[in-house]
Amino acid sequence: FFFSSRRRHTRQRSVSWARRCVQETGFSGKTSMRSIIFANFHAKDTIKFGFTMEVQSSKVKFLGNLYLNLWDCGGQDLFMEQYFGTLREHIFKDTAVLIYVFDVGSKDVEGDMRNYENSIKALQEFSKGAKVFVLVHKMDIIGEKDKMKVFEEKRALITAKSGEFKVEMFKTSIWDETLYQAWSKIAHFLIPKIDKIETGLNELCTLCATDELVLFEKSTFLEICHIEEKTHKDPHRFEKISNIIKQFKLSLISTNYQFEEMMVKNSKFRAYLFDFTKSSYLMVVISNKDVEETALKMNIDALKPYYEKIISGTTQVLSHIISF
Numbered sequence: 001f002f003f004s005s006r007r008r009h010t011r012q013r014s015v016s017w018a019r020r021c022v023q024e025t026g027f028s029g030k031t032s033m034r035s036i037i038f039a040n041f042h043a044k045d046t047i048k049f050g051f052t053m054e055v056q057s058s059k060v061k062f063l064g065n066l067y068l069n070l071w072d073c074g075g076q077d078l079f080m081e082q083y084f085g086t087l088r089e090h091i092f093k094d095t096a097v098l099i100y101v102f103d104v105g106s107k108d109v110e111g112d113m114r115n116y117e118n119s120i121k122a123l124q125e126f127s128k129g130a131k132v133f134v135l136v137h138k139m140d141i142i143g144e145k146d147k148m149k150v151f152e153e154k155r156a157l158i159t160a161k162s163g164e165f166k167v168e169m170f171k172t173s174i175w176d177e178t179l180y181q182a183w184s185k186i187a188h189f190l191i192p193k194i195d196k197i198e199t200g201l202n203e204l205c206t207l208c209a210t211d212e213l214v215l216f217e218k219s220t221f222l223e224i225c226h227i228e229e230k231t232h233k234d235p236h237r238f239e240k241i242s243n244i245i246k247q248f249k250l251s252l253i254s255t256n257y258q259f260e261e262m263m264v265k266n267s268k269f270r271a272y273l274f275d276f277t278k279s280s281y282l283m284v285v286i287s288n289k290d291v292e293e294t295a296l297k298m299n300i301d302a303l304k305p306y307y308e309k310i311i312s313g314t315t316q317v318l319s320h321i322i323s324f
Contacts, residue, residue, distance in 0.1 A: 095127035
């Protein structure tokens with residue numbers, strides 16, 4: 001589960017404490033998911049992870065002055081009883097976002113749905129306005145031709161137990177770009193001033209005569225937002241790029257090199273990936289052959305301070321990312 005909310009004030013500036021909770025069924029793979037996204041693990045390195053016992057906490061910086069406090073909680077029955085019993089109000093009060101992770105291969109479907117329903121009831125009691133995301137995880141164990149059928153069956157079960165909440169669902173796996181697709185959507189929802197960032201990118205897209213602009217968070221390489229002037233047949237291309245570039249960056253860890261920028265060019269388009277702000281990369285796609293690379297870089301460099309100010313303008317602490 002991820003939760004978010006609560007506002008406090010300091011002398012210098014207001015600080016928003018966003019309370020997020022991440023919950024999962026036992027052994028659903030949330031720890032592996034967290035390690036890949038936030039700790040730069042290869043998927044293959046997470047196979048050796050055991051199940052989570054009690055609570056493991058960590059704090060990560062995300063996009064400028066955003067901070068995520070991650071609480072990785074065991075999903076076994078003993079711990080679940082505590083979360084819905086003595087810790088019920090402490091966990092679910094003032095929640096803005098709930099992320100629930102299901103193991104698609106779980107044999108205890110009835111127990112999984114019961115725990116999910118208990119979570120929804122607690123959310124209804126303490127945080128009626130919360131946003132709910134559900135990740136149906138480990139989809140790689142399902143055959144390609146059966147994936148959509150299995151996912152839709154799971155969606156029907158989950159929807160029936162979701163009460164008044166409108167749930168956004170994703171099918172995910174640590175072995176492909178679906179993990180980045182889900183987490184990019186979640187990150188987009190959580191980021192403050194996202195409308196202002198998108199407006200600025202739209203103006204930049206027009207100014208530079210580009211086909212597409214995509215903003216990626218630097219450490220996780222999650223897609224924050226994008227602007228497109230031309231439609232594309234692959235709606236998941238950004239998640240694929242996130243996955244590819246993240247793997248490339250990880251491959252450089254054992255060398256003396258660091259990733260700074262990249263250019264891909266063919267007869268139809270040019271794609272540039274620039275180091276943009278202190279916490280982001282910007283991908284620029286251009287098909288107009290009259291646009292000079294030097295002029296493009298000059299425009300982007302001139303606007304960097306403006307976007308740095310927007311992205312780092314406020315301090316946000318998204319706390320209590322709790323997984324069960």
